[in-house]
Amino acid sequence: xxxxxxxxxxxxxxxxxxxxxxxxxxxxxxxxxxxxxxxxxxxxxxxxxxxxxxxxxxxxxxxxxxxxxxxxxxxxxxxxxxxxxxxxxxxxxxxxxxxxxxxxxxxxxxxxxxxxxxxxxxxxxxxxxxxxxxxxxxxxxxxxxxxxxxxxxxxxxxxxxxxxxxxxxxxxxxxxxxxxxxxxxxxxxxxxxxxxxxxxxxxxxxxxxxxxxxxxxxxxxxxxxxxxxxxxxxxxxxxxxxxxxxxxxxxxxxxxxxxxxxxxxxxxxxxxxxxxxxxxxxxxxxxxxxxxxxxxxxxxxxxxxxxxxxxxxxxxxxxxxxxxxxxxxxxxxxxxxxxxxxxxxxxxxxx
Amino acid sequence: xxxxxxxxxxxxxxxxxxxxxxxxxxxxxxxxxxxxxxxxxxxxxxxxxxxxxxxxxxxxxxxxxxxxxxxxxxxxxxxxxxxxxxxxxxxxxxxxxxxxxxxxxxxxxxxxxxxxxxxxxxxxxxxxxxxxxxxxxxxxxxxxxxxxxxxxxxxxxxxxxxxxxxxxxxxxxxxxxxxxxxxxxxxxxxxxxxxxxxxxxxxxxxxxxxxxxxx
Ligand SMILES: [Zn+2]
Numbered sequence: 363x364x365x366x367x368x369x370x371x372x373x374x375x376x377x378x379x380x381x382x383x384x385x386x387x388x389x390x391x392x393x394x395x396x397x398x399x400x401x402x403x404x405x406x407x408x409x410x411x412x413x414x415x416x417x418x419x420x421x422x423x424x425x426x427x428x429x430x431x432x433x434x435x436x437x438x439x440x441x442x443x444x445x446x447x448x449x450x451x452x453x454x455x456x457x458x459x460x461x462x463x464x465x466x467x468x469x470x471x472x473x474x475x476x477x478x479x480x481x482x483x484x485x486x487x488x489x490x491x492x493x494x495x496x497x498x499x500x501x502x503x504x505x506x507x508x509x510x511x512x513x514x515x516x517x518x519x520x521x522x523x524x525x526x527x528x529x530x531x532x533x534x535x536x537x538x539x540x541x542x543x544x545x546x547x548x549x550x551x552x553x554x555x556x557x558x559x560x561x562x563x564x565x566x567x568x569x570x571x572x573x574x575x576x577x578x579x580x581x582x583x584x585x586x587x588x589x590x591x592x593x594x595x596x597x598x599x600x601x602x603x604x605x606x607x608x609x610x611x612x613x614x615x616x617x618x619x620x621x622x623x624x625x626x627x628x629x630x631x632x633x634x635x636x637x638x639x640x641x642x643x644x645x646x647x648x649x650x651x652x653x654x655x656x657x658x659x660x661x662x663x664x665x666x667x668x669x670x671x672x673x674x675x676x677x678x679x680x681x682x683x684x685x686x687x688x689x690x691x692x693x694x695x696x697x698x699x700x701x702x703x704x705x706x707x708x709x710x711x712x713x
Numbered sequence: 714x715x716x717x718x719x720x721x722x723x724x725x726x727x728x729x730x731x732x733x734x735x736x737x738x739x740x741x742x743x744x745x746x747x748x749x750x751x752x753x754x755x756x757x758x759x760x761x762x763x764x765x766x767x768x769x770x771x772x773x774x775x776x777x778x779x780x781x782x783x784x785x786x787x788x789x790x791x792x793x794x795x796x797x798x799x800x801x802x803x804x805x806x807x808x809x810x811x812x813x814x815x816x817x818x819x820x821x822x823x824x825x826x827x828x829x830x831x832x833x834x835x836x837x838x839x840x841x842x843x844x845x846x847x848x849x850x851x852x853x854x855x856x857x858x859x860x861x862x863x864x865x866x867x868x869x870x871x872x873x874x875x876x877x878x879x880x881x882x883x884x885x886x887x888x889x890x891x892x893x894x895x896x897x898x899x900x901x902x903x904x905x906x907x908x909x910x911x912x913x914x915x916x917x918x919x920x921x922x923x924x925x926x927x928x
Contacts, residue, residue: 411783411908418787418902422794436799452784455750456791462754463792466761467768467799472754596918697754 363471368440368688371428372681373421373464375457376449376477377505378402378413380420382428383678385685390487391432393671393678396420403545407535408504414452421460428677439470441694443684446474446712447705449505454701462697471694473684474712476705477675479519481641482512483683484672493666496635498522500626502650503642503675504531504546507622509580509629510707512639516686521707522629523580526569530618531644533584537614540592541607551611552647558612565590565617570624580629587617619653627657639666645673687711716891717766718773719757719796720884723749723789724781724809724830725877729756731764732775732884735892738764740881749788757792771802775887777809777878779903780830780838780857790902805887806898810840812883813875814851818844819882825870830857837862838905841870848893850886859905 367387374381378399384392398416402408429436444461447454458474465472475483481501485493499510507525512518528536531548538547543554568583569575591614595605630638638658644650645667658665672679692711699712718732727749730740741756761768776793779786790806797804810828817826822845830838840856890897 409908414784414787415902415904415908418791418794419900421791422798422900425795425798452787455784455788458750459753459788460791460795463757463794463796464799466754466757467771467796467802469768592918697758698751700748700751 363440363688365688365691368685369434369438370441370443370681370685370688371439372443372677372679372684373457373461374445374477374480374675374677374680375417375453376445376447377453377675378408378416379675380417380424381675381677381680382424383676383681384428384432384434385487385678385681387685387689388486388492388682390678391434392428393676394424394428394431395671395674395676396424399546406539406545407532410450410452413450414456417453417456421456436468439468441471441473441684441688442468443473443475443680445477445480445680446699447477447702449477449703451701451703454703458701473687474695474699475680475683475687476707476710478506478508478510478707479515479710480679480683482510482519482639483515483686484641484668484676484679485639485666486686487672487678487682488668490666493639494637496633497637497639498626498630498633498635499639499641500622501642502530502622502644504535505529506642507582508707509626511629511633511635515683516690516692516710519707519710523578523582523625525582525584526578527583527585528588530582530584530622533588533618534644536588537591540595541610548644548647551615552649554608555612555615555649558608558610560612560616562606562609563594563613565613567617567621570621580625582621582625584618587614615649619650622650623653623657627661627663630661630663636662637664637666641668641673643674646670716773716888717771718775718884718887719771720775720880720887721789721793722777722809722812722878722880722883723753723785724777724779725875727752727756727789728878728880729760730880730884731760731766732881732888733764735885735888737881737885738766742877742879744877746782746785749785753788753792757796768800771800773803773805773887773891775805775807775883777812777880777883778806778898778901779809780905781809783904786902804900806900807883807887808840808857808898808903809878809883810857810875811851811853811886812878813873814840814842815886816879816882817871817873818842818851825867827867827870827872828875829872830875832859832906835861841867849889850893850895857903857905
């Protein structure tokens with residue numbers, strides 16, 4: 363096996379994107395993403411069984427396209443990589459079953475890796491050169507909201523905090539529904555909020571009160587915020603008042619972003635880490651990037667945000683993380699690992 | 714040229730076999746319905762080693778497309794599809810009930826047999842067969858269809874529950890179908906039921922809920 367610049371194919375099926383990525387060392391060769399988002403739109407959120415069915419159908423076309431885009435021959439691969447968790451278990455299992463069989467069909471080693479750490483690993487594929495450590499990483503999507511302290515990508519990742527109820531992306535979806543906006547909520551809220559006043563309504567910032575900060579300094583909660591928005595809107599609707607949708611959207615978005623960025627910058631300061639990496643689909647939110655940049659600048663923190671196609675769930679980040687592991691001499695996974703919906707971030711490489 | 718078939722079925726437990734020119738060279742099966750993703754890799758590895766077959770020698774991959782419980786069923790189909798892709802082999806999607814019917818009818822080709830899978834919620838999947846044809850393939854007269862137990866009853870028919878689907882027989886049938894030039898199924902899992910989701914009628918009211926929760 364080439365351990366200097368391994369050619370790795372990564373399979374990602376933890377949520378609603380079927381991702382197949384191919385990397386050579388730290389060079390990105392292909393990043394094919396098939397999303398079942400449209401199929402979830404009518405339900406207003408990701409339906410696990412719908413996502414899992416879509417993965418099965420999308421797998422072969424995505425594999426075919428990735429190999430063609432990368433311009434490689436399958437037999438030239440050094441390894442196959444796959445997300446073992448965390449994520450939706452039925453969805454993860456499709457990827458795990460496929461990855462094991464693909465590796466065996468090619469007689470190649472298989473690396474099972476952690477999805478969240480994969481989001482951090484995506485950064486190595488960027489043009490800005492390798493990430494320095496330690497770094498704080500904030501990963502925000504429809505499936506997770508996690509704050510990590512990464513001392514070393516392949517060996518030392520610590521979970522500082524995560525959401526104790528809804529993921530941030532989920533909160534965007536739910537508030538969009540309250541406002542009568544379509545799914546997915548993130549881009550819709552973002553669009554409507556552009557015309558609104560973020561200071562119009564002071565919505566609660568979850569887990570920021572002193573008593574909460576003791577126990578949940580780096581944890582997030584968006585359920586209370588969602589309920590507060592719903593209540594605010596209902597009371598006015600019941601009274602027959604017009605709802606200032608732009609102001610509600612802007613104020614809600616500001617509350618989410620305020621909590622995300624303030625807790626994250628606090629972690630950078632507390633741990634004396636002058637580097638911050640953002641990842642996950644919610645990074646598409648322009649206001650999040652803007653506030654993160656402002657607060658990082660004033661705190662003297664270097665901010666890194668990978669290209670958007672590497673921020674959403676994708677197979678390239680899984681291949682990239684495995685490639686780093688291989689370059690450091692890590693041994694392949696056994697054939698016996700499973701899908702682990704609650705895989706902790708400390709399990710970077712599953713054996 | 715020989716047909717070397719890797720046969721995979723996870724519609725019940727996990728079952729994998731290698732069938733070369735109609736002869737079963739190796740097989741592994743477990744009725745465990747909880748660990749498909751964990752087991753499938755070692756089973757594929759073991760059947761190929763025991764048969765002395767290299768992955769590149771596999772010409773076809775037979776895939777049991779169900780019917781069966783969704784989550785486990787997909788593991789085998791995904792594995793079969795990916796193996797075929799990697800090995801450059803032809804994927805053969807098949808009805809898992811056909812394998813059980815063949816196992817049953819092979820010794821008694823004139824008999825009738827109904828194969829059933831528990832579909833939960835007081836329903837079952839049923840396929841009904843009326844013997845083997847000239848090429849030794851089961852003649853499916855009905856199904857697979859979802860129905861209430863006892864809804865489809867044929868007198869004088871044997872009933873077999875699909876609690877274990879033998880990949881060995883699935884592979885043997887795939888060989889017979891290839892020789893006879895039969896059509897295989899399209900690449901669609903036989904879920905026989907829509908995803909369990911109820912459409913929401915918009916967001917729930919919270920004001921009412923809050924009041925309801927207060928005394
Ligand atoms: Zn993710």
